[in-house]
Amino acid sequence: MNNKLLLFTALFIVFLSCTQKEAKTTDSVSDANLKDKELAEEGITAKDTAFVKSIIQKLKGIEKFAVKEDFELLSSLLEYKGDSINHAKLKSILEKNGKGYYNTYFIEALDIRNGYIRYMPHGAEGVYTLTYWNLDDGAKLIANEAWGCGPVCDSHLSFEKFQNGTYEKLENQTIIPEIKDLPKKLLPDYKPENEPEDEPYEFKYKLPQGGKNIQFCQGNYCIELEWQNGTFKLNEQ
Secondary structure, three states, rough: HHHHHHHHHHHHHHHHHHHHHOOOOEEEEHHHHHHHHHHHHOOOHHHHHHHHHOOOOOOOOOHHHHHHHHHHHHHHHHHHHOOHHHHHHHHHHHOOOOOOOOOOOOEEEEEEEOEEEEEEEOOOEEEEEEEEOOOOOEEEEEEEEEEEEEOEEEEEEEEEEEEEEEEEOOHHHHHHHOOOHHHHHHHHOOOOOOOOOOOOEEEEEEOOOOOOOOOEEOOOEEEEEEEEEEEEOOOOO
8 A cells, every 4th residue: 555545544544533523503714714724734925825726716606615625626616627828837836735645536536516415535445525515594514434354344414504705614413413313224133233143234324415304224224314494414215
């Protein structure tokens, strides 16, 4: 395994670990402030900051929510869309600031109309899927599903609300009240703590590219979580 593969595998494991932590509903941040903060942390110079922000500010919908502050993903998105001029300039900025892994992601699917994107890091066994729903109050509910194997495959789900330029992290249980009961609903014989000799359960959330419902699956067996204008309810029919 080469150094780049090790790096991305380690980063993905760290990301999955972070997604398991409980998010506080009061943890909100301004979209504009986030860009400034993350640009500084990425080491982007003041001279190049305006250029990078100008590209980000043109993004809309799922592209905006996916990229957020991930400049390697932004670079990959520009390349995917055939924007060779801006891609080359951003690539140069990232390289100049020590960001050697500028083209990190392979974009497997981008459906702007349905607000859906699926992408993966080059050289790492992980897949990210994002989608969003329009709420009655004009806000957007954004879901991010991260799937990775190391060696057991696992799926992690997180939610944010975007409104008036602000991202607010949400607790999964506020969006899916029955989330802790889903494994048992899917597999009546499910035991939270397997015996060491047992095969581990590999559950997966499937975000919709079309429609609004989420699926919770184990292998080919899935149950459906129905959209309820901001929350999801288990369909037990």
